[in-house]
Amino acid sequence: MVKIGVLGLQGAVEEHRQRLRDAGAEPVTVKRPEDLEGIRGLILPGGESTTIGKLMRQYDLLDPVRELARSGTPVFGTCAGMILLAKEIEGEEEAHIGLMDIRVARNSFGRQKDSFETDLTFKGIEGGPFRAVFIRAPHVAAAGPGVEVLSKFQDRIVAVRQGNLLATAFHPELTEDLRIHRYFLEMVQP
Ligand code: GLN
Numbered sequence: 001m002v003k004i005g006v007l008g009l010q011g012a013v014e015e016h017r018q019r020l021r022d023a024g025a026e027p028v029t030v031k032r033p034e035d036l037e038g039i040r041g042l043i044l045p046g047g048e049s050t051t052i053g054k055l056m057r058q059y060d061l062l063d064p065v066r067e068l069a070r071s072g073t074p075v076f077g078t079c080a081g082m083i084l085l086a087k088e089i090e091g092e093e094e095a096h097i098g099l100m101d102i103r104v105a106r107n108s109f110g111r112q113k114d115s116f117e118t119d120l121t122f123k124g125i126e127g128g129p130f131r132a133v134f135i136r137a138p139h140v141a142a143a144g145p146g147v148e149v150l151s152k153f154q155d156r157i158v159a160v161r162q163g164n165l166l167a168t169a170f171h172p173e174l175t176e177d178l179r180i181h182r183y184f185l186e187m188v189q190p
Contacts, residue, residue: 002188005030005039007065009055011047011080015046015173019181024187033064041074044081044097046135046171049089052080066097068130069141074164074187082160082167083138090141100165108139108156108169120170122159123150125179132158132170139169156159 001024006016008029017027020043028039036042042065042146044052056062069075077085077100084096088103109116114136119129132153140157143149151159151168158169164187172180 002041002186003028003039003184005036005042005083005187007042007052007056007061009047009059009061009165010052012078012171012173013045013047015132015171016043016045016181018079019173022176023178023181023185025185030061030187031059033060036064036068037062041076041184042068043184044075044077044084044113045173046079046081049080049083050097051172053084056084056096062188064097069097069099072164074166074184076184077165077167078171078173079135079137079169082140082169085165085167087146100160100162100167101147102140102162102167103137103142105141106138107136109134109137118153120151120153120158121127122180122183123148125183127179130172130177130179132177133174134158134170137169140167174189 002026005028020027085100086102087102090105120132147162
């Protein structure tokens with residue numbers, strides 16, 4: 001079974017582990033740099049990006065994860081995970097992993113819409129719309145030429161891919177629909 005890491009410092013870790021199991025992969029919770037050994041892909045879960053970024057620095061995970069992504073291992077960021085991957089975060093000086101050529105805006109959908117669900121079409125996924133759960137979600141305010149837009153909500157970009165990097169502003173682990181996890185696993189096993 002292919003081993004996929006789930007960064008386990010904070011946030012929606014268990015839900016991703018379950019979806020990976022459902023999709024036939026073996027989840028490995030990553031809390032220390034050693035945990036990255038032997039994994040073929042890595043999921044960065046939702047949570048609070050500032051906290052996760054701080055913990056990644058504290059646990060010496062930021063550089064190893066950046067190296068892993070740079071070397072071509074597929075990395076999938078959901079919600080806060082998208083923010084961690086972005087090269088630019090609006091209103092903030094510093095990026096975290098900073099490898100994806102996107103500028104993200106945090107908490108984009110306003111107070112009344114702190115959390116909501118909607119049906120989205122997602123490029124590369126068959127079988128009709130995907131039920132997307134947004135929780136204090138970011139959106140992609142700008143994307144470089146190498147970034148493929150996979151999904152939009154109204155006029156806002158909410159899912160992107162750049163080579164081995166995949167990011168969604170919503171939480172695909174919170175529904176039982178495995179299609180986006182399977183899409184990621186296909187990046188792992190071409
Ligand atoms: N609002 C959070 C942040 O900015 C992300 C929310 C989430 O991951 N559900 O980091």
